[in-house]
Amino acid sequence: MTSTSGKVIVFDEIESTQLLAKEYIKQGKSTHGLVIQAKKQIQGEGRLDRRWASPSGGLWMSTILQKKIPLKYFQGFSVRIGLAISESLEELLQLPFRVKWPNDLFLKNKKVGGILIDLSSQDIFLKHLVLGIGLNVNFNLSSLPEELQKTATTIYNESGKEFSLDKIRDVIITTQRAIVLQFEKGLLPNITTLWKERSVSFDSTVKVRLKEKVIEGIEKGITLNGDLIIQTSEGEEIISVGEIEQVIGFED
Known part of the structure; x- marks a missing residue:
């Protein structure tokens, strides 16, 4: 079962939002800003072909970006987007989010989320970019594989509260749009000081x-x-x- 709201398509369960987003691009069904979200992933993707545990209660989403922006602006994109999202989540949830190079989100010295980027180019410009984000939100740590439980955490585990996945998703979408708008304008703010403040x-x-x-x-x-x-x-x-x-x- 799927539901659609604006540029967001939500699936109850799919193999991977990242894989489906890339399939949409291949089939010519993608539009700039389209977000594919799953309530549960069967084979979530992580960096270096790792599997990403994605039980119900987490935020699993991939956003398709397809704007003609010079490719050079996307150097360090995962670092920039990770910093921006950590700030936005901290403001929304009032929890001390941090980052680990190049693309992990941390909470109290444990991994709570990650970012995955698949990019294709044409000449010196961006053609497509799929920005995948996985965030452990409303589930117990026991829902993750045992081998991850020492190094990972969930927002619920650290706060004792459940949060609206829709609100978190919408804040992330707004943050993504702001970063892409900077790139469209040729703006690359210096993030070196911010990194020192937010790096674990x-x-x-x-x-x-x-x-x-x-x-x-x-x-x-x-x-x-x-x-x-x-x-x-x-x-x-x-x-x-x-x-x-x-x-x-x-x-x-």
Whole structure:
């Protein structure tokens, strides 16, 4: 069963909002700003082809963006959108949301959500971008696989309250629109200071997984393009592709 409201299509249960959004694009059924939401996903997608546990009570959504915007503006897009969403959620829910590079949302030092981006281009311009967001909202931690329960959390677990998924979704949509509007105008606000305020790992020792190795060092912030700055024993490294897989000092 599906329901449609404006540019939002809500499904009771589907394989993956991200997969369906990409299928809509392939079939020529997509429009700019279309949001596909599922009450439950059977095979939610995460980064690096990981599965994303998506039980009922969470917010699982993908937004299709298709505007002719120079591709260069989308460097570090997941970092920018993650920061903006963490701020919006904190204001709405009055909870201390933080971010972990490149695209995780954290609450009280545990992962509560994530962002996934699939992008295609034509020449030097954006053609399509599918922005997937998964957020653990109104369910107990016990609904997640046991192997995730030490490192993940839910908004319900941390607050003891249930929140309107529609309100959270609409705030996220508004935040997304604001970021895209900045890009359309060629505006790229400096987010390096904001990152230091909202990063769970700033000035902490981290392990960063790259394609073929793991490096350890102190997170010193991000560049203007959203690349990660790590101070290692051998000097400073700028990382554009990878992920912080561990913050030393967090619970294992």
